[in-house]
Amino acid sequence: MAYVRGRFQPLDFATLATWGQALGQNAVFRLSFTANSSTIRVRADKSTPLYSDLYSDPSFEKGGRPLLAKWGQTPLVYVGFLVIAVVLSGCGLRGSDRGNVSGYPDDDLGVPVEVYKVTEQRDLHVHLFQPDIAGRDQGAVLFFHGGGYGTTRVEQFERQAQAAADAGMTGVVVEYRVRPEGASRDDSVDDGVDAVAFITENAARLGIDPALIAIAGSSAGGDLAIRATAASDHVTAVALFNPAANANTADFVGDQPVIVFHSREDTIVSFGSAEGFCNAVQNCVLVAFDEGDHGFFNDDPAFTETTAQTIDFLTNLGW
Secondary structure: OOEEEEEEOOOOHHHHHHHHHHHHHHEEEEEEEOOOOEEEEEEEEOOOHHHHHHHHOOOEEEOOOOOOOOHHHOOOHHHHHHHHHHHHHHOOOOOOOOOOOOOOOOOOOOOOEEEEEEOOOOEEEEEEEOOOOOOOOEEEEEEEOOOOOOOOOHHHHHHHHHHHHHOOOEEEEEOOOOHHHOOOHHHHHHHHHHHHHHHHHOHHHHOEEEEEEEEEEEEHHHHHHHHHHHHOOOEEEEEEEEEOOOHHHHHHOOOOOEEEEEEOOOOOOOHHHHHHHHHHOOOEEEEEEOOOOOOHHHOOOHHHHHHHHHHHHHHHOOO
């Protein structure tokens, strides 16, 4: 059996948020701590979707010595294993049911729905929150939920999409495939790119200006949004909520205006990771919140503040 071996070092919470559940399901891994650094070393079967994902991640160092059967050779490894077990169980958003995969019609948000892609796993839909305005095409913003690429939470951005519609834009809640369905991260990103293409190709029919397409996402959905931006010629603005991002993922974004909302108290994706990402992006504004853990923007007062600032951000760009 063939394997990919390598490591993430230094290990940060952005890496855990992106890779946590996938490593737990598809790989042998060992977390270790020393006084100055932390490392996760991974062995993944080449037959799993995780194999190609690891090889496409610039922060993953390929190679290294094989994982040993003796777990106690690295200081604090037992403590490390306990820590990663806790993080793996909690790196999805609050209230999510890990492993629960759903979409329309089980997730019916009460707005028009269209199939944008047919896959072997299931049909994927866009939920269209449309403005009550006629006479000119409007900008659109596509929302991608979080969940560590391991669960679906289609309703997460329902309120933000409605707020976009109330402001004269089209809010689009996007379904995408996740790992329990056998989908890799590349599959999820491909879904995001195809959703953008669907909205752009059908812009005239939907009353959307194809030059005003924004993409938004939280946690792993933020990672998806960043990577889909690089693969699409149509994304002209990006809004991110506690994204699983760091300086290594900044290269996926060009000169599009970006706004990032992040809490200084986030224990899943550190504020420093978001800061590093934003500093490395050409045109990025980082909005810091002093309180709230991962997923802080789901609750007031942060929900109201982040939603209003997202609308203002897009309105000022012409949406």
